[in-house]
Amino acid sequence: xxxxxxxxxxxxxxxxxxxxxxxxxxxxxxxxxxxxxxxxxxxxxxxxxxxxxxxxxxxxxxxxxxxxxxxxxxxxxxxxxxxxxxxxxxxxxxxxxxxxxxxxxxxxxxxxxxxxxxxxxxxxxxxxxxxxxxxxxxxxxxxxxxxxxxxxxxxxxxxxxxxxxxxxxxxxxxxxxxxxxxxxxxxxxxxxxxxxxxxxxxxxxxxxxxxxxxxxxxxxxxxxxxxxx
Amino acid sequence: xxxxxxxxxxxxxxxxxxxxxxxxxxxxxxxxxxxxxxxxxxxxxxxxxxxxxxxxxxxxxxxxxxxxxxxxxxxxxxxxxxxxxxxxxxxxxxxxxxxxxxxxxxxxxxxxxxxxxxxxxxxxxxxxxxxxxxxxxxxxxxxxxxxxxxxxxxxxxxxxxxxxxxxxxxxxxxxxxxxxxxxxxxxxxxxxxxxxxxxxxxxxxxxxxxxxxxxxxxxxxxxxxxxxx
DNA sequence: CTATCATGTTACTGACCGGTACGTTGCAGG
DNA sequence: CCTGCAACGTACCGGTCAGTAACATGATAG
Numbered sequence: 001x002x003x004x005x006x007x008x009x010x011x012x013x014x015x016x017x018x019x020x021x022x023x024x025x026x027x028x029x030x031x032x033x034x035x036x037x038x039x040x041x042x043x044x045x046x047x048x049x050x051x052x053x054x055x056x057x058x059x060x061x062x063x064x065x066x067x068x069x070x071x072x073x074x075x076x077x078x079x080x081x082x083x084x085x086x087x088x089x090x091x092x093x094x095x096x097x098x099x100x101x102x103x104x105x106x107x108x109x110x111x112x113x114x115x116x117x118x119x120x121x122x123x124x125x126x127x128x129x130x131x132x133x134x135x136x137x138x139x140x141x142x143x144x145x146x147x148x149x150x151x152x153x154x155x156x157x158x159x160x161x162x163x164x165x166x167x168x169x170x171x172x173x174x175x176x177x178x179x180x181x182x183x184x185x186x187x188x189x190x191x192x193x194x195x196x197x198x199x200x201x202x203x204x205x206x207x208x209x210x211x212x213x214x215x216x217x218x219x220x221x222x223x224x225x226x227x228x229x
Numbered sequence: 230x231x232x233x234x235x236x237x238x239x240x241x242x243x244x245x246x247x248x249x250x251x252x253x254x255x256x257x258x259x260x261x262x263x264x265x266x267x268x269x270x271x272x273x274x275x276x277x278x279x280x281x282x283x284x285x286x287x288x289x290x291x292x293x294x295x296x297x298x299x300x301x302x303x304x305x306x307x308x309x310x311x312x313x314x315x316x317x318x319x320x321x322x323x324x325x326x327x328x329x330x331x332x333x334x335x336x337x338x339x340x341x342x343x344x345x346x347x348x349x350x351x352x353x354x355x356x357x358x359x360x361x362x363x364x365x366x367x368x369x370x371x372x373x374x375x376x377x378x379x380x381x382x383x384x385x386x387x388x389x390x391x392x393x394x395x396x397x398x399x400x401x402x403x404x405x406x407x408x409x410x411x412x413x414x415x416x417x418x419x420x421x422x423x424x425x426x427x428x429x430x431x432x433x434x435x436x437x438x439x440x441x442x443x444x445x446x447x448x449x450x451x452x453x454x455x456x457x458x
Numbered sequence: 459c460t461a462t463c464a465t466g467t468t469a470c471t472g473a474c475c476g477g478t479a480c481g482t483t484g485c486a487g488g
Numbered sequence: 489c490c491t492g493c494a495a496c497g498t499a500c501c502g503g504t505c506a507g508t509a510a511c512a513t514g515a516t517a518g
Contacts, residue, residue, distance in 0.1 A: 046496075062381060064293040068476060078497055079477075089476065140381060148434050149378040152291060152369060166434050190440030191447030194427030197434075201426045205377050205395050211419030218420030222447060225454035275465075297506060307467065308507075318506065 013155035015088065047085035049075040055096045059143050063093045063158060064150050093147065094157035100143040101165050108172075119176035120223055123192060127216035130196065134203030134212035142200040169193065180227060188226040195219050242384035244317065276314035278304040284325045288372050292322045292387060293379050322376065323386035329372040330394050337401075348405035349452055352421060356445035359425065363432030363441035371429040398422065409456060417455040424448050 053075040057066045068089050072079050086092040111126035133139060140146070144162040151159045174189030182188040199215040206212070282304040286295045297318050301308050315321040340355035362368060369375070373391040380388045403418030411417040428444040435441070 060381070062293075062379060064291075064379070065381075067474070069474075080479095080498095081496065083477065084495080141378070145430055145434070146378050149370070149375050149430070150291060150293070152289070152294075152433065163434065166431075170435070170440060187443045187446055190431075190443045191424070191450070193440045194431060194444060194447060195420070195423045196427065197430045198423030198425065198427035201374055201378070201430055202395075202423060204381065205374070205392065205426075206399070211399060211422045214416045214419045215423055217416055218423060218451060221420070221454040222451050225450040296504070298504075309468095309509090310466070312507065313465075 011152070011154055013090075013151075013153045013157070013159070015090070015157075046075070046077045046081040050077060050082050050085065051092070051095060051099070054092055055099060058093060058096050059100075059146075060138070060140055062150060063096075063147060068092075090157045094161050097144060097147055097158055097161040097165075101161060104142075104144070104165065108169075119179045120220075123173075123176060123223070124216050124220055127196070127199070127219050130199055131213050131215045134199055134210070134215075135208050137208055139203045139207075141204040142197075145197060145200050166193075169196075177226070180223065182223075182226045184226065188223065191222050191226070192219055195222065240381075240383055242319075242380075242382045242386070242388075244319070244386075275304070275306045275310040279306060279311050279314065280321070280324060280328070283321055284328060287322060287325050288329075288375075289367070289369055291379060292325075292376060297321075319386045323390050326373060326376055326387055326390040326394075330390060333371075333373070333394065337398075348408045349449075352402075352405060352452070353445050353449055356425070356428070356448050359428055360442050360444045363428055363439065363444075364437050366437055368432045368436070370433040371426075374426060374429050395422075398425075406455070409452065411452075411455045413455065417452065420451050420455070421448055424451065 050071060054066075054071050057071060057074070068079060068082060071092075072082050082092070086095065107129065108126060111129065112122045114125055115121035144165045147158045148162040148166075153159065170189065170193055173192045174186050177188035177192065178185035180188070195215055195218055199212040202210050203212040279300060283295075283300050286300060286303070297308060297311060300321075301311050311321070315324065336358065337355060340358065341351045343354055344350035373394045376387045377391040377395075382388065399418065399422055402421045403415050406417035406421065407414035409417070424444055424447055428441040431439050432441040
């Protein structure tokens with residue numbers, strides 16, 4: 001009568017399926033030269049179409065919510081094509097996140113490069129754009145964050161990518177806080193990270209008009225307070 | 230060749246299955262008096278065991294990750310017992326969240342009641358406890374937030390409960406910010422909400438030693454800055 | 459003792475899950 | 489032209505998904 005509980009629980013990922021290829025970070029795709037002229041439209045590879053569709057669906061609906069059947073149907077291909085390019089659905093999800101990671105750092109560095117030597121302005125610029133994006137009616141937050149929520153299991157391919165991204169983000173925010181001359185740079189960096197994650201989540205929770213739109217303002221206030229000390 | 234896209238997409242929840250009972254907010258369960266003496270151990274109702282197991286599993290593993298078969302197996306009951314007490318898995322998830330909502334406000338009000346008339350101390354007290362909880366090795370964030378990430382579909386029973394909880398939290402935080410005398414109370418209230426949501430997420434993303442442990446300190450700094458204006 | 463009724467059970471449904479064995483097609487190089 | 493091979497599709501696997509029909513049990517009320 002006491003919740004049996006005899007059954008094993010798993011909190012660490014254990015893979016299934018074959019052990020082959022990848023895509024993002026792909027070795028020999030579209031290698032060097034098809035020929036001199038051949039680029040008017042080399043038929044789009046199935047793998048690329050799959051990844052493209054998967055990115056869209058995974059982000060908007062969630063990874064667990066989307067089956068591989070739906071991905072291949074929308075991509076106009078079949079399942080073996082998927083499994084020839086990706087070892088498993090979990091690895092396809094990881095590829096989606098690796099692509100997301102690239103895009104993320106592009107956006108981040110764009111804000112950084114717009115204000116050389118001024119980390120405070122860099123942060124505010126980045127968060128102003130984040131705040132704007134959260135106000136789009138179909139905003140679905142950060143793909144990384146969402147994936148980590150969907151897969152709490154340690155070692156899951158999607159979670160691994162997600163955690164690495166967040167660790168790096170934390171590192172950079174703390175470095176920027178130090179560069180600002182904050183008394184407790186680590187605390188400020190972490191505070192900024194909390195605001196960012198809060199914006200990602202609140203953006204999809206509250207929709208337009210939600211608290212995420214004030215993220216840049218609040219970050220600036222927090223920086224202000226942290227520098228005064 | 231252009232991502233077909235002819236298939237309908239759904240962003241609003243449409244229910245399945247029967248249309249019967251509930252549990253949290255249950256009408257006639259354990260009504261008034263079994264008899265004068267009969268309370269040495271009235272056999273625990275299956276519905277309660279199910280809800281108890283579901284709460285644990287849904288929180289720790291996620292709702293989508295847990296099937297009804299596993300719930301009833303661990304609860305030591307069978308599926309029809311589940312479906313007699315809950316109209317669907319989605320409604321069971323909603324019941325789980327309604328229970329979570331109750332517990333949440335208990336914790337919140339506990340911090341509030343500990344510092345009557347001092348909203349700033351109330352917030353700091355609440356966030357100190359949140360920060361501590363995020364440092365537990367198996368911390369999994371806020372059940373409400375996680376559910377909203379798992380179910381982006383508008384109108385999904387779980388998401389409805391979750392959104393209501395967050396709306397109310399936002400309302401109270403803004404009210405407390407106003408009570409503090411903040412110049413822009415709404416911005417401060419929203420900033421606090423961002424920090425809280427950030428702590429929930431970061432807690433499960435980074436584990437022990439993550440940025441969430443600084444949430445109370447950062448909230449206090451943010452309040453400080455917002456009052457000075 | 460018997461009728462009632464809530465609660466338990468076994469056994470099943472069709473759809474979908476991720477994943478795969480194997481045959482077919484189309485294109486390049488000889 | 490034929491061969492070889494990679495890229496594709498057909499058809500299927502066992503397992504699990506949420507949900508249900510039909511029946512058994514056990515306590516209570518008359």
